[in-house]
Amino acid sequence: MVSTLTWQQLRDLKLSELSDAADGWGATSRHADSAREQVDGRMGGPLAKTQESESANAAVKRLKRLSDNYYYIQAECGLIRGSVDGLATELATQRNKLLEALDDAAALGYTVNENGSIGYPAGGQSELTDKEVPGGTAYGQNGRFDSSNPSPSSGKVGLYQPGTGADGATFESPNPHYAKAMDIADRVAYAVLRAQEIDVRYSGALERLKATPGLDLDTKTWADLASDIDIVGASAMPYLEDQIPLDESPADRKAWWEHLTPDQRQEYLSAFPGLIGNLDGIPAEVRDHANRENLKALIAKLEVQDDDLSKSQLDGLKGIQEKLDEGGSPPMFLLGVGDEGNGRAIVSYGNPDTSKNVSAYVPGLGTKLDGDFAGDTVRRALQTQKGAYKYDHSTASIVWLGYDAPNFAEVASTGNASKGAPAYLSFMEGVEATNENKNPHITAIGHSYGSLLVGTAAREHGGIPGVDDIVLLGSPGTGAQTAGELNVGKGHVFAASAGNDPVSWLPAKSSLLGPDPAIVNSLDDERWFGRDPTSKEFGATRMESGDGPLPLLLSGEGMTPAHSGYFDPDRNPSAANNIAKIVAGRSDHIKTEEPR
Incomplete structure (x- = not known):
């Protein structure tokens, strides 16, 4: 997959629309989670404990299916929310870098061309001719070239190394605008290149987040959810590394978690339960909640694998799930x-x-x-x-x-x-x-x-x-x-x-x-x-x-x-x-x- 994102599109990007979309998916995820708790806590659970009949068993079974669907909605919508929020956050960084470069170009009176190159005026004096050095165009090192933007050293489409002559010798332009224009061109090109990489990374993940019609959730459905969690986690890792203190001490992580808003906590729990559940310094009740969600995904993932190690781990995970389902005293916490x-x-x-x-x-x-x-x-x-x-x-x-x-x-x-x-x-x-x-x-x-x-x-x-x-x-x-x-x-x-x-x-x-x-x-x-x-x-x-x-x-x-x-x-x-x-x-x- 190749991104066609241009510097103009990055400049004009309305990040608030992405943030609003992320909030909408987050709200849907929270509503589904609340509905699941209602079904389990006030309907299916009490019915299973107090009633014994064929009709009661049938009702419990149907309520279980409803609960599973709410969980699926909560999980998938949480993944979408996390992905869109990560996309918006990462693109915002590159957009800000681009805007800074464009502001610098405007302040210096330079021209930003359609392909992202920077036009600069004449300036300085040539030692050979004693005349003013003409202006020119600077192409960013990190940019991608099209047929209208050739490298002067080769005439081919590709990456241009500025300051390199046809014989490989390096030179510095006596025009004082050249170095400034080249710096701006590099910054524009780099911001666009990074934004394109972000676009491709998240597009691939979001493309996966599709559900098949119907209410029946089978082993394949749960395995697909587990795969979605892995893919979104991998795609969003640069975002997570920037947002979550992964390399800090447990005490620092505890302080970070305490300062999050309820919505932010819910976002991380819905989209990245495996990460939050295994993060030292996060409160035990939060880790337990996240790991119970992650446990379901891991079981689904292993159920479609047939190697001995997967079968062995599946036995262990199902055994833990059974103990969690039993409840009782003392309460059991899944901390990892x-x-x-x-x-x-x-x-x-x-x-x-x-x-x-x-x-x-x-x-x-x-x-x-x-x-x-x-x-x-x-x-x-x-x-x-x-x-x-x-x-x-x-x-x-x-x-x-x-x-x-x-x-x-x-x-x-x-x-x-x-x-x-x-x-x-x-x-x-x-x-x-x-x-x-x-x-x-x-x-x-x-x-x-x-x-x-x-x-x-x-x-x-x-x-x-x-x-x-x-x-x-x-x-x-x-x-x-x-x-x-x-x-x-x-x-x-x-x-x-x-x-x-x-x-x-x-x-x-x-x-x-x-x-x-x-x-x-x-x-x-x-x-x-x-x-x-x-x-x-x-x-x-x-x-x-x-x-x-x-x-x-x-x-x-x-x-x-x-x-x-x-x-x-x-x-x-x-x-x-x-x-x-x-x-x-x-x-x-x-x-x-x-x-x-």
Whole structure:
């Protein structure tokens, strides 16, 4: 697609018409969202809960279809609003640059020709002839040429490099107007060229935003919506980078969001839910709302793909959707979701913005966005919240899968932890920034390989933002040799290792070079990624955790039941209760045992 936008059209562009159109699409999106809430909250939801009959079921089904249509209208109109607003904003920048150049040309008495070249008058004196240097025409470097605007060096249509002679030699015109005219011509040409690129970029996106007739929304329709979201996001990225503080701190993003008008917030939520929902520093309720919308689009996107990774992620996303639909107490917040890498998901039980106690647990080896994550891994956050709730009701517990955890083939490397640590640091900085309490109590929990990521993050300058306590469970090492390296004080580092957890016994890499390496019951306190966090030399407080079930198949509970049971009050009540006390700020009441 090629844009034919001219400098005259850019000059005469009525941006207010684009802004008005964007506002109209935004209003339609808001009305559809309000109507959907009415259908779900006052009609379909109550009917499904209170009535049981064929006619009631049929009515609920039809109301669900109506709700889906309202959501589709809200989403697509929001995308159009975001696209048109982005188009207007980006074109405004180039139009302003053009108008400044035209004003300068007028002030100097220069002529702006139809093709954007700049005519300038005679001026200066030729050293060769002692006569006044004649005027001429300056063609912008960044302009596009037509047959009426040839390059003097080649006579061909193309980009003209000013000041270049036929033999490639450079020269400077003795006419003092030449340099000024060339500057203006360059600015005109560049503004038009950039405006043409913007025109093409947004035209392609807007052309995609078309709906098929009818009320039936099938898998293809939802997949098309997911594709539309991706395309609009890509097209509007320069606009977003200029409007949203993507490269700023979570605290700066929080301040930015607070200063937006309600209409501006709604625009971003409708058009860019995936971006807002995963942006650290945005309030939890807003992220949850955005991610629930984005979740639907991701599910639709993956449903039309048949590769194994997509199927696995689809299982995980549907599992999360089911839990969200169930509702209940404590409330569930979806603080992040995505399909990059092995999948991303951040789930909180309890509101981390209003709770005095907040924990963020990083899972480890083999964890990915799949059915097991939506079931077992997310359940650990729920178990932690319920356990801590007994000691302090104001508690939120998070499971953070914001990185690609290693599989068995990758587990020997620190690479995944090093790549994931910056994302965890950013997330925790966001937790600290958005929490409404004066002195919230924040706990970082690392399980398995996740303890290496937590340790890697904690060893950064200043430690993990806002974190008071660190809990390490079934750890193969944190990359540190002592608890003091984790920047919370060794008295605030707690570790647990069940006797039958083989991961916590992994020997140091160097020991594998010696004879008869032992994986279980190694007497050396060096582990795969540094010193054993439960050893005396490391200096952390070792929590009581018991032995846990036997490894391998001897217990009938799988390969490593002791390794996965720390959060479970039924399988490892000692460890689960100790975790709960620490998260609730009652670490002085935990039960301890002697270091290894």
